[in-house]
Amino acid sequence: MANRSILIVDDESAIREMIRIGLEMAGFKCMEAADAQDAYGQILDNRPDLILLDWMMPNTSGLELLRRLRRDDVSRNIPVIMLTAKDDEDNRIQGLDVGADDYVTKPFSSRELLARIKAVLRRSADPEDGDAVEVNGLVLDPVSHRVFADSKPIDMGPTEYKLLKFFMTHQERAYSRGQLLDQVWGSNVYVEERTVDVHIRRLRKALATDAQDYGMLIQTVRGTGYRFSAAGLD
Amino acid sequence: MANRSILIVDDESAIREMIRIGLEMAGFKCMEAADAQDAYGQILDNRPDLILLDWMMPNTSGLELLRRLRRDDVSRNIPVIMLTAKDDEDNRIQGLDVGADDYVTKPFSSRELLARIKAVLRRSADPEDGDAVEVNGLVLDPVSHRVFADSKPIDMGPTEYKLLKFFMTHQERAYSRGQLLDQVWGSNVYVEERTVDVHIRRLRKALATDAQDYGMLIQTVRGTGYRFSAAGLD
DNA sequence: AGTTGCTGTAACATAATCGTCACGAAAAAG
DNA sequence: CTTTTTCGTGACGATTATGTTACAGCAACT
Incomplete structure (x- = not known):
């Protein structure tokens, strides 16, 4: 301990x-x-x-x-x-x-x-916490609890933040809406699966800056769910 | 549901x-x-x-x-x-x-x-998992739910993905259209057997990259069905 | 009370995918 | 060589999944 x-x-x-x-x-x-x-x-x-x-x-x-x-x-x-x-x-x-x-x-x-x-x-125990995560100029800093795109702060709601944090610490993996609800919302909360789509949309929108559309980092996997991939920017 | x-x-x-x-x-x-x-x-x-x-x-x-x-x-x-x-x-x-x-x-x-x-x-439900399968540069990764040909991601529909996954985990064996319907579509759906042909075609098309035609890995067995064989690339 | 920001849901719009068919090409059979 | 069977292929409407918008409820703060 x-x-x-x-x-x-x-x-x-x-x-x-x-x-x-x-x-x-x-x-x-x-x-x-x-x-x-x-x-x-x-x-x-x-x-x-x-x-x-x-x-x-x-x-x-x-x-x-x-x-x-x-x-x-x-x-x-x-x-x-x-x-x-x-x-x-x-x-x-x-x-x-x-x-x-x-x-x-x-x-x-x-x-x-x-x-x-x-x-x-x-x-x-959450070993991931503490270090900032970075992908192609998109930075999430758990300490200050903020997100930056090319050094410019990005505004988003608490749920979108948690969602992004989860994605950035679990890249290159497809998650179903159910899994995301369990991981991000918590496993004892009762919410429609489609709610995930709405928050994905809000997150994508928040990530769309003038210079770069970081929303493309979040890819939809048809019939399955979503995936965060650094390869999304092309 | x-x-x-x-x-x-x-x-x-x-x-x-x-x-x-x-x-x-x-x-x-x-x-x-x-x-x-x-x-x-x-x-x-x-x-x-x-x-x-x-x-x-x-x-x-x-x-x-x-x-x-x-x-x-x-x-x-x-x-x-x-x-x-x-x-x-x-x-x-x-x-x-x-x-x-x-x-x-x-x-x-x-x-x-x-x-x-x-x-x-x-x-x-859910947690989709397993190890990635690879054949001659064609890679299917169940975790990220993606397919790569020589490290380049390939796009395909959910059914084609499932079909390919089945083939890559059951190589070198001929399957009838009925068997494929059972295994890939599910045993309690009613669709025409010829539908398999169409999806085979779509899969082959998706697998045809500029560098290599991985579609040739899927061979038709006349009068019977189809077979996935690593020997298809020659 | 009024305001603001955030949430979850429902409703509608759009896009992707599906299954079927029709027709021609390719094999196999006669 | 002709006929028959089987498969490849492209197109099409139907279906389904996802994107998007609007709204109502709630809590925090004025």
């Missing part, structure tokens, strides 16, 4: 302390937040690799915070483990629906918590 | 009927089972593409059936969507743990049910 950082969100400082000690012994770097407000700030500033989120908190509830995180592009991919009371089954479901990755019921052993954390981190 | 079959497992025939009607209107083929026993038999016999499983049933519970299915090699990969009562949250978690792919709470709209079904089916 190469020095991953974990944000602990709980209103009781005693609990935070306890968790922190266990995690630091296991080699994680820890941050703490006492409420949703504080947590949100730290998330934007420090980009933790994982968030432990207590469900019962004053002011904004954990649910609210989670919902906000999942809406936001910057934090969408940070895995969240909920901490819930034992008999709080209603909230567990709700939490999983909104996008929590797992839950642990209080009281829990640090051994159990560690196991869950490792499992979730393993799943979300 | 290409003729997928769905097994509806529920002890109340009224509910089964209701669901069935909705699904059949959407183009699915339906089967019904009133209890786990019946369901298990039908699953082994008919191999449905998906199972809608009511959680509350007399005798063997849905949970038991699901557990059995997941143990069994034959049924392990058939996706299952649970139907649960609204306040049955405990069971939902349990079901997902045992291996259900999704759950829908009663009462549900047929629109919601359809969306879930499509999403689940989408996931279990």
Whole structure:
């Protein structure tokens, strides 16, 4: 576990302390937040690799915070483990629906918590993240979360960005609309397959600059789906 | 929805009927089972593409059936969507743990049910793969879904692609038009045998590059059908 | 409330592909 | 050499897949 950082969100400082000690012994770097407000700030500033989120908190509830995180592009991919009371089954479901990755019921052993954390981190390991990708003058920079065509910034919506990012990190391969929905939208979202076409169109349009039509990098594979290929520019 | 079959497992025939009607209107083929026993038999016999499983049933519970299915090699990969009562949250978690792919709470709209079904089916389908095949400079790559002649991409329709793929993975053997229809078109379509000729012709044309006429790899076997042979280039 | 930006869906437009036919050329049979 | 069968080929309307546009709902922000 190469020095991953974990944000602990709980209103009781005693609990935070306890968790922190266990995690630091296991080699994680820890941050703490006492409420949703504080947590949100730290998330934007420090980009933790994982968030432990207590469900019962004053002011904004954990649910609210989670919902906000999942809406936001910057934090969408940070895995969240909920901490819930034992008999709080209603909230567990709700939490999983909104996008929590797992839950642990209080009281829990640090051994159990560690196991869950490792499992979730393993799943979300994304080695591709961090480096900019470039194809023939089209650049996508995951850090600044922006796209450039011949050094000029290009504007697009969040979905188009994710779609392009997926394509640029998975070139020369045909994907069905279903696969794209799973990979880009997420596998537990219910959307018509034709929606993919519309976003492909929006992405192509965004990629069509005056100088070069980078939209041609996205090729349609009739009867199958789409493919991103550097050979598209000719 | 290409003729997928769905097994509806529920002890109340009224509910089964209701669901069935909705699904059949959407183009699915339906089967019904009133209890786990019946369901298990039908699953082994008919191999449905998906199972809608009511959680509350007399005798063997849905949970038991699901557990059995997941143990069994034959049924392990058939996706299952649970139907649960609204306040049955405990069971939902349990079901997902045992291996259900999704759950829908009663009462549900047929629109919601359809969306879930499509999403689940989408996931279990697709992933087209395999190694690239090569013959004398003609390359077919199933991953990118493309064909290259001496490294230059070749354009062709979906049917021609499938035809070529079949030929390249079944070389040196003569196939009748009927066999080709079964293998390439699918065994339950009715088209004229001469249609094969036309597609052979289109494929040959596509394979005729300036440098090399790869169309000659496809040989006609008079009175019988066609054969793909690497010896065709001379 | 009004505005803005983004989303998913439906509806329509366009383009690619399909299956069939008709006719002539090429083999095979007589 | 003539007849018969089989195949190659181009054209055509029908069908299907994809491109494109418009719109309504939603959330965030004024």
